[in-house]
Amino acid sequence: xxxxxxxxxxxxxxxxxxxxxxxxxxxxxxxxxxxxxxxxxxxxxxxxxxxxxxxxxxxxxxxxxxxxxxxxxxxxxxxxxxxxxxxxxxxxxxxxxxxxxxxxxxxxxxxxxxxxxxxxxxxxxxxxxxxxxxxxxxxxxxxxxxxxxxxxxxxxxxxxxxxxxxxxxxxxxxxxxxxxxxxxxxxxx
Numbered sequence: 620x621x622x623x624x625x626x627x628x629x630x631x632x633x634x635x636x637x638x639x640x641x642x643x644x645x646x647x648x649x650x651x652x653x654x655x656x657x658x659x660x661x662x663x664x665x666x667x668x669x670x671x672x673x674x675x676x677x678x679x680x681x682x683x684x685x686x687x688x689x690x691x692x693x694x695x696x697x698x699x700x701x702x703x704x705x706x707x708x709x710x711x712x713x714x715x716x717x718x719x720x721x722x723x724x725x726x727x728x729x730x731x732x733x734x735x736x737x738x739x740x741x742x743x744x745x746x747x748x749x750x751x752x753x754x755x756x757x758x759x760x761x762x763x764x765x766x767x768x769x770x771x772x773x774x775x776x777x778x779x780x781x782x783x784x785x786x787x788x789x790x791x792x793x794x795x796x797x798x799x800x801x802x803x804x805x806x807x808x
Contacts, residue, residue, distance in 0.1 A: 622646050623695055624781060625732025633732065649687035652678050700784065701732070707791055708733045708782040714795030722802035724757070733782040737761075750777060760805055768797035 621630035622643040631638055640658035647655050654676075657663065667673045678684060694700065712735045716728035725741040727749075738744045739757040758776040765772055770793070773780055782791070 620644070620779070621731070621734065623691070624734050626701060627695060630731065647688050647691070648684040649691035651681075651684040651687045653681065653684040653688060694784070704733045704782060704784060707786060707788075708735055711735065711780075711782055711791050711794060712737075714791070715798050718795060718799040718802045721799065722806040724802055724806055734779045735782070736779055738776065757805060757808070760808060761801060764801040764804055765797060768801060770794050770797050 626633045642656045712730045719726040727738045727744045739754040740752045
């Protein structure tokens with residue numbers, strides 16, 4: 620899930636983790652149905668034809684998905700790509716937190732690269748247990764009211780929000796503006 624969203628090398632490069640196995644979903648194909656995995660030689664040698672584990676798929680090597688993947692990798696490799704993405708997601712996270720603060724609503728708005736979340740809790744969310752302290756009714760109201768504003772967010776408190784290179788400054792600003800209106804409405808609940 621973090622592949623290419625937080626850094627070119629994913630979260631493992633950002634947090635300096637050397638995994639045994641890395642799995643990437645459709646992000647590697649520009650959103651098309653494709654996946655990839657790679658890992659330590661001892662694991663990869665288990666895959667046929669060298670090893671006993673057979674792996675195949677209906678869309679394995681699909682030329683359209685491969686072309687989309689190459690195009691995606693080309694775009695994200697361009698200088699400044701991740702810096703701009705980080706700037707956009709930072710602005711969104713801080714804007715959501717500020718909108719809540721101005722309304723007197725306690726939230727934890729945290730992010731890693733272009734992935735972020737907003738939790739209606741006083742605690743900093745660092746794991747599942749701290750995430751469970753969130754006010755789910757408040758999030759549901761926030762979600763519904765943001766939809767009314769024309770802003771579609773992930774419908775679950777526990778799903779990440781993603782900022783992409785397609786989001787322009789106007790999208791970020793409109794989302795923050797809408798969140799400001801919604802937070803003011805929520806303080807009356």
